[in-house]
Amino acid sequence: MLKGILNVAHDLLEDSIENGEFVIDATCGNGNDTLFLSKVTGDDGHVLAFDIQDQAIKNTKQLLKENSQNNVTFIQDSHANISDYVATEQQIGGAIFNLGYLPRSDKSIITKGKSTKTAINTILHHLKKGGLIVVVVYHGHDGGKEEKEALLKYVSSLEQKAFTVLRHGFVNQQNDPPFILAIQKRR
């Protein structure tokens, strides 16, 4: 069977992140991606987990605690400010974004094109050669279409010699299914 979007997102990162690397979950939400990244990078690695919502940081902390994972720093701030938390010379092994709103929570707190682009741009500067930023684009909610359009425009404009951009998604699903944008740094 074809794998679902979230499994593909994880497969892409698992294939490109090495144990011991420094990685970013830009929208930690309920913590599933943070937990995954924490396991992939291991005791010698480190995860920075961002979310603007207190509830998301709490949920993620709890999940990581239950799984006895200790290599995560939790940051309640916009991912637009990632540069405030990453040293100039720090290399980033990979990153993930899950866009939209926190499931079962306030649907008015959503990721937005401008801040998402700022965050991606910052991470691209630090990303290792061959590294990936995987963005799971949810766009069925209010405000989702604007963010999707802004992101597609932005990633389409990335220089082909420097970056490879993949779009992966199902084409016959109802209700605006999420899709993946994966940006790989080539040099």
Ligand code: SAH
């Ligand atoms: N739509 C996904 C989950 C997305 S969670 C699903 O259905 O599984 C998205 C998270 O991004 C939310 O927890 C929200 O608080 C967070 N968020 C929104 N804007 C943000 C920003 N500027 N910086 C960091 N996190 C943000």
